Amino acid sequence: MHEFGSPPRLETMPVPVVAGDSVLVEVRAATVTHLDRTIASGTFGRRPGLPYIGGTQAVGVVVDGAGTGRWIRLRGAGLGITGDGCWAQWVAAPAASVSSVPSGLDPALAVALPSVATVAYVAVHDVAQVTADDTVIVTGAAGAVGAVAAQLARRAGARRVYGVVSAEHRVAELPPGVEPVVGQGNALVEALAATGPATVAIDTVGGPVLEALLRAGVAPGGRIAALGHTAGTAITLDLPNWLLADVALLPVNMLRRGDRSADALAAVDRLAAEGALTVPVERVGWSGFEDAMTRLQRGEIRGRLVLCPHDEQVVQD
Template identity: 30%
Template sequence: MLAAYAARFSPDSPVDGLEVGQRPDPVERENWSVVEVRAASLNHHDLWSLQGVGLREDQLPMILGTDAAGVAPDGSEVIVHGVIGADGHGVGPSERRTLLSEKYDGTLAQYVTVPTANLLPKPAELTFAEAACLGTAWLTAYRMLFTVAALKPGQSVLVQGAGGGVATAAIVLGAAAGLDVTVTSRSGAKRERAKSLGARHAIEPGARVPARVDAVVESVGAATWGHSVRSVKPGGTIAVCGATSGDAPPADLTRVFFQELNIRGVTMGTREELAALTAFCARTGVRPVIDSRFALEDTAAALTRLHEGAQTGKIVVTP
């Protein structure tokens, strides 16, 4: 089968570690299903893998990708939940949690094999491309807003760094749920785009927020951490899912303990949360923002766009 995989590590130029070519078809095994991939979407996790983060040399070649939607062996249309081992289904109760493309081959291929319990029905209302965007960035945003921060309509959230998959998802989901959304970006075009997606305020990084917020969606790290800590209300929550600009500088612990802030890490979410997110999208008309679409053969160009930060929303790859 055709697949896009990490053939080598390239810390400074991650796309140079990518190859697109033939890999063995998945092998059928008990309690796992082989899914024909109709659409997959990219995440920064794919770039990190190409840089050698979370993989060892002896695991190469590794097929990239954590998200997909496709067709199960029985002909049903499904969404893949890319967290493996979280509850033992298909792998045994003692296996530690990993994401697809960390221990098991990922979704940037014509076929992917996953524990059968990791498959959710794809609603007819969602296209394969839309459904393929939900499993990582949108699921992470959903968990940050509604599980970790437990936000309710009328409350406020600051989303750091408009344009990325998690940030775009948080804007759209937050606005649809009645939240007051403020977003930051260095790009005037991305700030305007964020407002068109439902953000009430769009400001430059580090600028004073109109009012302190109930929660912050933090995926940038070093470049925005101090602003996040200063912008949240006493007792508020900073939900952290990434550090694309590097690890945070000194944590401003005095403000953290004096203001009694809650800081929570988030990596994707549960199957139940993915099912709830999928139902929310199907019933409300909310849809993932798709920046662009590439053929599987053109995965290098797709990853280059992601690496350059040129996108707003999700980049979809179709076999």
């Protein structure tokens, strides 16, 4: 990135040299997220010095330094936020950014898990506290966080799990066993009413979708775990009807629940390694990177966008 607000440039640079406690990592997969886009726009609260390499998370193998040959995750320690990040074939990473990856876990899945699965896990188990007595509705259920939340709700024993999608063509993207609720605006309210109220909702998108849940999606005495706002950052709350419905609106704040991240990630890592949990991933190589960034901005990416810097193939899981 040479200018904030401009597209990144693909450049050839020397392989980094490790120093101190850093390690040289051959990157096999790196996430491309809305956070990365926000940092690149220059509007984020912290700015790296220009020029910089973007990318805040990656998975790869150590090729120089302590633990050579070990598969690791890279995240934190300012990667892609205050300094160079992970959108590169090789990264010199500080030890503070390194954590282990379960053996046999696909790199693209491994890199997608931390940012989506931990918040979904906390939403399902800690905030909504889903049990076998619950019927659960998950919004944005064809997206990365929603898909994981729906899978975790099923594993928690929920009687039925419904997934909200905006259009019929997205029904096929729902995880197995998740029943579709299709619609937007008033059509979504009608679809939720026809489905029958749930006891729990996991809302990953906010805005008018959250309003629809409050109007018709959740039974009196139920609870909504709210964790996203891609569909809108504001809602209008009809206080008399909300008080009558007695539906709890519960924020999922990972900054306050950061002490749960390690346990949550360990749990979803185990499930993913066993093949019991997956995240929808779209992989791109360098040739498709700029176009994928544009599609991410337009909301056209299914699941999590992952750059595979040693692979030019474009694959959807």
